Amino acid sequence: MKNKVTPPKSGGISRAAVARHYDVNGGSVTAWVKAGCPQLPNGLFVLAEVDKWLQARQEKKAERASLKDQKTQAEIDRIQRDIAKRDLELSRDRGEVHSKSDCAAGLVQLAGLVSSRCNSRPQRFRTAFPEASQSMIDWLERDNEEDATYMQSLHKK
Numbered sequence: 001m002k003n004k005v006t007p008p009k010s011g012g013i014s015r016a017a018v019a020r021h022y023d024v025n026g027g028s029v030t031a032w033v034k035a036g037c038p039q040l041p042n043g044l045f046v047l048a049e050v051d052k053w054l055q056a057r058q059e060k061k062a063e064r065a066s067l068k069d070q071k072t073q074a075e076i077d078r079i080q081r082d083i084a085k086r087d088l089e090l091s092r093d094r095g096e097v098h099s100k101s102d103c104a105a106g107l108v109q110l111a112g113l114v115s116s117r118c119n120s121r122p123q124r125f126r127t128a129f130p131e132a133s134q135s136m137i138d139w140l141e142r143d144n145e146e147d148a149t150y151m152q153s154l155h156k157k
Contacts, residue, residue: 012044021047022054 013021015029022028033039035057038049091097098106121140 012040012042012046014044018045018047018050022050 015026019026019029029037032050032053037045037053039045088097121143125140
């Protein structure tokens with residue numbers, strides 16, 4: 001906006017004056033008119049109206065750029081999901097990934113080992129501490145029952 005132009009008394013300024021004001025060529029002003037830049041019926045322009053139109057045009061460009069960025073990001077996200085899916089498929093094909101049922105079976109087996117280990121606590125306790133009271137042994141057995149119930153609830157899930 002090099003040259004400030006004072007509007008003539010007729011209420012508007014010429015295309016050349018608009019071009020000078022915005023430091024563009026006359027072809028650009030013609031293109032603006034075709035794109036919807038406000039122009040008086042006599043072919044002259046009101047700078048305040050041109051300013052508003054240019055500002056609105058710039059905001060629309062920014063919105064379109066933002067939307068384009070969002071679409072680009074969505075496409076990047078989709079490609080990353082596809083890559084992750086293919087990586088998982090390759091890992092499964094190489095035998096590096098186990099099925100859900102294999103994992104569940106392994107967990108059940110592990111729970112059984114833990115349960116049997118816990119169930120032997122009272123006997124191990126009696127062997128290690130023969131002087132222990134019967135109430136202590138009863139407490140360990142009750143604790144084992146609670147553990148077994150908990151392990152069964154995990155198995156059902």
